[in-house]
Amino acid sequence: MRSFNAAERRTRLGRRHALSPQHRAADTVEAARRVVALHGTDPATTFLSAVQRTTDGTIAQVERALYDDRSLIRVLSMRRTVFAVPTDLVSACHAGASDIVAREQRRRLEKLLGESDVTDDPVGWLREVEAIAVAAVEAAGEITSAELGKLDERLATRVVLAAGTKYEATQAVASRLLTLMSAAGEIVRVRPRGGWTSTQFRWSTLHNWSPEATAPCSVEDAAAEIARRWLGAYGPATEDDLAWWTGWTKARTRAALAAVNAVEVDLEGQIGFILPGDDTSEPADDEPWVTLLPALDPSTMGWKHRDFYLDQHRDRLFDVNGNAGPTIWHDGRIVGGWAHRDDGEVAVELLIDIGREAAEETDRQAAALAELLGDVRLKARARGWTPSEKHLRS
Numbered sequence: 001m002r003s004f005n006a007a008e009r010r011t012r013l014g015r016r017h018a019l020s021p022q023h024r025a026a027d028t029v030e031a032a033r034r035v036v037a038l039h040g041t042d043p044a045t046t047f048l049s050a051v052q053r054t055t056d057g058t059i060a061q062v063e064r065a066l067y068d069d070r071s072l073i074r075v076l077s078m079r080r081t082v083f084a085v086p087t088d089l090v091s092a093c094h095a096g097a098s099d100i101v102a103r104e105q106r107r108r109l110e111k112l113l114g115e116s117d118v119t120d121d122p123v124g125w126l127r128e129v130e131a132i133a134v135a136a137v138e139a140a141g142e143i144t145s146a147e148l149g150k151l152d153e154r155l156a157t158r159v160v161l162a163a164g165t166k167y168e169a170t171q172a173v174a175s176r177l178l179t180l181m182s183a184a185g186e187i188v189r190v191r192p193r194g195g196w197t198s199t200q201f202r203w204s205t206l207h208n209w210s211p212e213a214t215a216p217c218s219v220e221d222a223a224a225e226i227a228r229r230w231l232g233a234y235g236p237a238t239e240d241d242l243a244w245w246t247g248w249t250k251a252r253t254r255a256a257l258a259a260v261n262a263v264e265v266d267l268e269g270q271i272g273f274i275l276p277g278d279d280t281s282e283p284a285d286d287e288p289w290v291t292l293l294p295a296l297d298p299s300t301m302g303w304k305h306r307d308f309y310l311d312q313h314r315d316r317l318f319d320v321n322g323n324a325g326p327t328i329w330h331d332g333r334i335v336g337g338w339a340h341r342d343d344g345e346v347a348v349e350l351l352i353d354i355g356r357e358a359a360e361e362t363d364r365q366a367a368a369l370a371e372l373l374g375d376v377r378l379k380a381r382a383r384g385w386t387p388s389e390k391h392l393r394s
Helices: 008-014 028-034 044-051 059-068 086-113 123-142 145-149 171-183 218-233 239-246 249-258 356-373 387-393
Strands: 071-076 082-085 158-161 169-172 187-192 200-207 263-267 271-275 289-292 327-330 333-340 346-350
Touching: 008 387, 028 044, 028 059, 028 071, 028 082, 044 289, 059 187, 071 086, 071 171, 071 187, 071 346, 082 086, 082 346, 086 123, 086 333, 123 145, 123 171, 145 171, 145 271, 158 171, 169 171, 171 187, 200 263, 218 239, 218 249, 239 249, 239 271, 289 356, 289 387, 327 356, 333 356, 333 387, 346 356, 346 387
Parallel strands: none
Antiparallel strands: 071 082, 158 169, 187 200, 263 271, 289 327, 327 333, 333 346
């Protein structure tokens, strides 16, 4: 059985994820492919993850891929997370991972409709309103959640969340329905209102926005394609890593690994997997490298078991729910964190000694990132501030 130690895995990570300057991606779509998909729950992550992996990358290049070329499509898929996915992977994501999310979202909304006394037939009521919503989005071309809610009184119906608790609140059906329809592959997030960090998205039907992304795909073929791309980018890795990243059951995970003929390897005492023929050793880069990655970056969030690149810094760099904050990477491992202050400065915190030259390169990259961000100010969205960020921002 082929064995991989932590050093080998870090080398592969730096090269395959386009973190080493010697192995950067040529463009935004390649940057996404190198990590399978770009994390997008916080829109800023999508942009910064792509720019940091691309030779001479810019915000405008990412916007062009998302909104003009439409070579990246935002999907609600693995782990009920938004990802910016290359167009040729959209169908697989919907069939092989979003299906789990859609079923759960439908079940939850039907339950809320019944508990909120909206209808005695939640299943039928929801199907009817969903058809109305899809038709409305189709007719509009692009629409916001607020605009959709005004088109039919049923879409403005409010359901009660967390009833009977201190967190009780109400929400319009339109908002919940957009999440469901997104997971079902009926609609997609398109250009937002406001700048590149805005979360106020317009919505379009997937067929209108990107017809080539609607090709039918079986669950089995879709899961195999996702597993193949993920192992190529993140392998060697464990079954638990793949199940966590995708949100799959053990059964679907094992079936997908079998479908791609995944090969067992030894990860210093754990059983891991690689694609057939992917056991060649990759030489470390000649030059040490440093890269600053945004919160929730795909490399940071790519595995369940992270000790080989995270060391003992989890409590410092992750929030209480396990979401990663901004990180500093050096030669394939996380060595510190950074924060964007309200005055525009990108402040850094190194948690281990990486040497004078690497520390100076960290400062240079922080200054370059601050210049790239300009008047934009990054906030903690879809996560909490990490201890490192709180310290640096204070």
